Amino acid sequence: MKSQDIAVVGILLAVGAIVRYLSLVIPGPIVSNLVIAFYCLAVILVVPTFKEVIGIGVVAGIVCALLSHSIFPPANLISEPVGAVVCLLTFTAFKSRFSISPALATLAGTLASGTTFVIVAMVMIAPTILSKFATMGAFVAAVIPIVIGTAIANAIIAQILYMPASKVLARGRA
Template sequence: MKSRDIALVGILLAAGAIVRYMSLVIPGPIVANLVIAFYSLAIILVVPKISEALGIGVIAGLISALISHSIFPPANLISEPIGAVVCILVFMALKDRMKLAAPGITTFVATLASGLSFVGVVIVLLLAAPGMLAKAVTLSGFVMAVVPIVVITAVVNGIIVSMLYPAASRVLER
């Protein structure tokens, strides 16, 4: 990546972190993860190699793990790199066929990949905990409560990136 691209990624990751951190003051268990929206926007604008997208995801995972109040913040270290790699793969598949819709759809799918992998990591950890298998009802309740949040967040992130992408791409063209 060029230094300009690295700066852009850094700025967008910082913006996502600030917005996410500010959202932590809102009471309640549900906090949107706009870090995903902003790193998706960065990946869509820069179109890095897969290994570079993975690196962006690792940094996003570190940021999210540090400022998260989720059930298991370290799961972000797995879910965000997955979301970033899915983001670049989906965008590469869609960018020539669906120019206008590609950023929103890409972000939607990347958010789903990140969120559902986060839920998967938490499920594995809960099932590995002693006596947790007997509490499967609680686990299914967790899944039924969190998966709709992931889907809603994916829709919101897709809309946000769809709105930001045209202006951001024009700025980069200058």
């Protein structure tokens, strides 16, 4: 990855972390995770290799785990690399077919990340979940709509930011 690409990824992850940190002041057990929107945008703009996208996901997972008040923050260390890989695979599959490929890739990446997070949390802390929810199904029913809502919001954000960001990057590379 070129140094300019590393800078783009770093800046977008930093912006995502700042927005995530600021969102923690909103009361409630669950807050939107815009780190995903920004790392997906970074993946879409840079189109890293498989190893590089895993690295982006790991860094995003660390950021999310540190800035989280979720039920099991370490799950981010698994869910964010999964989300980053799915975003890359989706974007590369659709980039030449659809003008909304950034939105599709971000939607898929966020859904993969959120679903992975839910599964890891269910496996790792089942007793804690069952102390707050009547059944695992109730936990899934409560959390999956939030994952879907976050995925839709992240897809819209990434699509809106893609054009101006890609133009700025094109100027810098010319």
